[in-house]
Amino acid sequence: MHLYNALTRTIEPFVPSQGRSFVPSQGRSFVPSQGRPFVPNGDAVTVYVCGITPYDTTHLGHAFTYTVFDVLIRYLEHRGLSVRYAQNVTDIDDDILRKGREAGEDWQALGNRWTVYFMRDLQNLNVRPPDFYPRATDVIPEIVASVQQLIAAGVAYESAGSVFFHVAAWPAFGKLSHLPRDEMLPIANQRGNLPDDPRKRDPLDFVLWQAQQPGEPAWESPWGPGRPGWHIECSTMSTHFLDTTVDIHGGGGDLIFPHHECEIAQVEPVTGQPFVRFWMHAAMVFHEGEKMSKSLGNLVMVRDLLKTYSPDAIRAYLAMHHYRQSWFYDEVRLREAADLAAHLRGAVVTAGGAKSLTTEAQQAFAAFAASFEANLDNDLDSPKALYALEDLASGIRDSAAAGYDVTGAQTILRQLGRVFGLRLDAGAPEPRVLDGWANHLQRFV
Numbered sequence: 025m026h027l028y029n030a031l032t033r034t035i036e037p038f039v040p041s042q043g044r045s046f047v048p049s050q051g052r053s054f055v056p057s058q059g060r061p062f063v064p065n066g067d068a069v070t071v072y073v074c075g076i077t078p079y080d081t082t083h084l085g086h087a088f089t090y091t092v093f094d095v096l097i098r099y100l101e102h103r104g105l106s107v108r109y110a111q112n113v114t115d116i117d118d119d120i121l122r123k124g125r126e127a128g129e130d131w132q133a134l135g136n137r138w139t140v141y142f143m144r145d146l147q148n149l150n151v152r153p154p155d156f157y158p159r160a161t162d163v164i165p166e167i168v169a170s171v172q173q174l175i176a177a178g179v180a181y182e183s184a185g186s187v188f189f190h191v192a193a194w195p196a197f198g199k200l201s202h203l204p205r206d207e208m209l210p211i212a213n214q215r216g217n218l219p220d221d222p223r224k225r226d227p228l229d230f231v232l233w234q235a236q237q238p239g240e241p242a243w244e245s246p247w248g249p250g251r252p253g254w255h256i257e258c259s260t261m262s263t264h265f266l267d268t269t270v271d272i273h274g275g276g277g278d279l280i281f282p283h284h285e286c287e288i289a290q291v292e293p294v295t296g297q298p299f300v301r302f303w304m305h306a307a308m309v310f311h312e313g314e315k316m317s318k319s320l321g322n323l324v325m326v327r328d329l330l331k332t333y334s335p336d337a338i339r340a341y342l343a344m345h346h347y348r349q350s351w352f353y354d355e356v357r358l359r360e361a362a363d364l365a366a367h368l369r370g371a372v373v374t375a376g377g378a379k380s381l382t383t384e385a386q387q388a389f390a391a392f393a394a395s396f397e398a399n400l401d402n403d404l405d406s407p408k409a410l411y412a413l414e415d416l417a418s419g420i421r422d423s424a425a426a427g428y429d430v431t432g433a434q435t436i437l438r439q440l441g442r443v444f445g446l447r448l449d450a451g452a453p454e455p456r457v458l459d460g461w462a463n464h465l466q467r468f469v
Contacts (some may be wrong), residue, residue, distance in 0.1 A: 025103070025399045027272075028348060030280060030303040031200055035403050038302060040069045041106060041271055061360070068108040068258050069100055072262040073154075074275035074283070075112040078138035079123045079347035083323040084342075084353060085309040085316040089192070089276050089341060091424045091445065092306045092347040094151045097270070098443045099400050110265040111154040113139055117254050118216060121240060126322035131241065135159075143461050143468070145326045149335050150445040150453040153460030155207050156265040159467075160257040163264060164243045167252045170260045170290065171232045171245075177293045183223040185235030187250040193367040194289050200283035212282045213452045216254065230286055232256045255286035262287070268295045277305040277350075278315075288403060304438050307350040315355070324353050335453075336369065336446045337362035344405040364414060368441060372434045372448045377427030385423055389433045406444070413440055 027038045031042045035127050073093045076086060097107050114120070115135040125129035146153075160167075171187050174180035191197050198208065209228055213219055219227035231253040236242035252260075262270055268291070275284065285301065291299040299400075308315045312322045329338055329369040341361035356383035381389075392415050399408040416437055424430045452458070 025043050026403055027302055027304065028403050029301075030299070031362040033294070036302070039284070040067065041269070041301070068106040068267040070271045071097060071107055071109045071275045072258075072266055072270050073109075073111045074258055074279055075114065076139070076142055076159075077085070077114040077117060077119050078135045078142060079120065079320070080323065081138050081142040082326045083316055084311075084326065084329070085276070086142070087145070087326050088144060088147065088309050088345070088347075089274075089306040090151055090340050091149065091342045092305075092406075093274050094273075094445055095343065095400075095405055095406060095443060096304070097152055098445065099404070102439070102443050108266060109152075109154045110156040110262060112258060113157065113159045113467065114254065114263045115159040116251055117257075127132070129229075131248070139468045140465060141327070143465055145330075147453055147457060147461045149326065149339060150447055150457050152445070152454075152457060153464060157464045158261055158265065160252060160261070163257075163260055163382070164252065166264050167256055167260045168233070168243075168245050168336055170256055170263075170294075171252075173294045174232065174290060179289070179293045180232055181225065181439060182247050183225075185250060186223055186231060187233040187247055188224055188229040189286070189289060190225055191230070191289070191291050192226055194293055197289050198285065200285050201289055202258060203281055205229070208281065209418055215282060230255060230282065232290070234390045255283055258283070258289055259290040263291060263295075263299075268299070269297050270300050272302045272304055273300040273305070274304040278306050280305060303436055304347075307345075309351060309353065310368070311353040327360075333358060333362055334365060336448065338363035340365045340368075340410065343410055346407055347404055365446070367421075368413060368437065369448050370445065371420040372441075374424045374430070375420055376424035376430040379426075379428045381423060383427050385419065385428065388419055388437065389416060392419065393436055393440060396443075400443070410444070413444075415439065416440070 025038045026035050028035045071093070073090070078127050090187050097109055103302070110138070113135070114309065118133070120131050121136055124134045127134060144165070171180065174189065175187065175280040179191050180187055196204070203211070205228070211215070211220060212228060217228070217230060233245060233247055234250050234253060236249040240251065242251055262273065274286070288299050310316060311324055314322055316322055316324065326338065337358065338361070341358045344357065344361060392412050396409045399405040399412060416433070420430045420433045420437060423433070438448055447453065
C-alpha cells in the first residue's frame with residue numbers, strides 16, 4: 025500500500041510499525057485516571073484523527089473527513105491488520121465558549137448535545153467507531169504534564185498565568201506546512217491567534233495554557249487556574265492513547281497549519297523522536313462557491329440528506345471523490361450515487377441459478393476484486409475502487425440472469441462493500457458500529 029505523506033509531499037510505501045500490541049475493542053471509552061489502556065495480543069497500526077469541535081454537526085465536510093478515514097481503517101483491517109484508533113472531542117475551546125454564550129446554554133451541555141448528534145449521524149453512516157473517544161477535559165492532568173515538559177525542554181514559557189510555546193526556540197517549526205514565516209502569521213491570525221497579546225514574546229507564539237478569564241471554566245495548574253490551548257489537547261491525547269510516534273495522523277486539510285504544525289512542535293522537542301510517520305489530510309468540500317464551514321453557514325447536513333437518500337447512497341457519494349481532491353456538493357452526482365448504491369444492493373440480492381460459473385466468469389470476478397484492492401493500495405483511490413465494485417456487481421447480475429450460481433461472487437461483493445461501510449442487504453449498521461458508538465454515547469447523554 026502507498027499513501028501520500030504531507031510531511032514529505034510524496035507518495036510512499038506504507039509499512040506498519042512493529043512491536044505494538046493491541047486487539048481492537050470496537051468502542052472502548054476512556055475513563056479518566058485509568059492510565060494508558062494498552063491491550064495485549066497482536067500488532068496494531070496506530071491512527072489518530074482530529075475530532076469535532078461540537079457545535080452545528082454533522083455537515084457533509086465532516087462526513088467526508090471521517091468516512092475517508094473509515095475507509096482507510098476498514099481497508100487496513102480488510103488486509104488483515106489490527107488498528108488502534110483514537111479520535112478526540114474538542115469540548116473546551118474559544119469557539120465552544122463563544123457559541124454557548126450566544127445560545128445562552130452551558131458550554132458542556134452544548135458540546136454534549138452536538139456530540140450526540142455527530143455520533144448518531146456516524147452510526148447511521150455505518151462508520152466504524154474509534155477505540156478511544158476522549159474529550160479534552162478528560163485529560164487535563166496529562167495536558168498540564170505535557171506543558172510542564174515543554175517548559176523543561178526550553179521551548180515554552182509562563183507569562184501572567186498563561187503558558188506559550190516559543191516558536192523561535194524550535195527551528196524545525198514549519199516542516200509540515202512548508203510555509204515561510206511571513207505567510208504563517210496571517211493564517212494563524214485567521215485561526216484564533218492573537219498576535220498583539222502583550223504576554224507573548226513573539227506574535228507567532230501560541231498558547232499552551234490559558235489563564236482564566238472572567239466567567240470561563242477553569243482547572244488548577246502550576247500557573248494558576250486556566251484551561252488548555254487547542255493544539256496541546258490533540259498532541260497530548262494522541263501520545264497518551266497511542267504512542268509517542270503515531271503511524272497515521274489525520275484530519276481535514278485546513279488543520280495542516282497551524283494545528284498539526286503546532287502538534288509536532290509540542291511533541292518532538294520532548295521525545296526527540298518523529299511524532300507521526302504519515303500525515304494524511306482530507307480535502308475541503310465546497311458549497312455555494314465557498315468552503316463548507318460552520319462559520320460561513322453554507323452547510324449541507326447529513327441528517328437532512330438522510331431524509332431523502334439512503335446511508336449507502338451518501339457513503340457511495342462521498343467515496344466518489346478522492347480524499348486529496350477538493351470538490352463541490354452536487355445533487356446530480358448524489359442521485360448518481362444513489363443509483364450506484366441500488367445497483368450494488370441489487371447484485372447481492374439477485375437470485376441466480378444452479379449452473380457453475382464458467383472459468384472466464386470466475387477470472388473476471390477475481391480481476392474486479394484485484395482491481396478494487398490495487399486502487400485502494402494506490403493512495404486510497406476510492407473512485408476507481410468504486411468502479412471495480414460496479415463492474416463486479418454488473419457481472420453478478422448478468423451471470424445470475426443467465427442462470428449461474430453467483431453466491432460466491434455475492435460474498436466477495438459484500439466483503440468489499442464493507443470497506444466502504446456499505447450496508448447493501450444488511451438493512452442496519454454493523455453490530456460493532458451500533459455497539460461501539462452506543463458505548464461512547466453513554467458518556468455524553
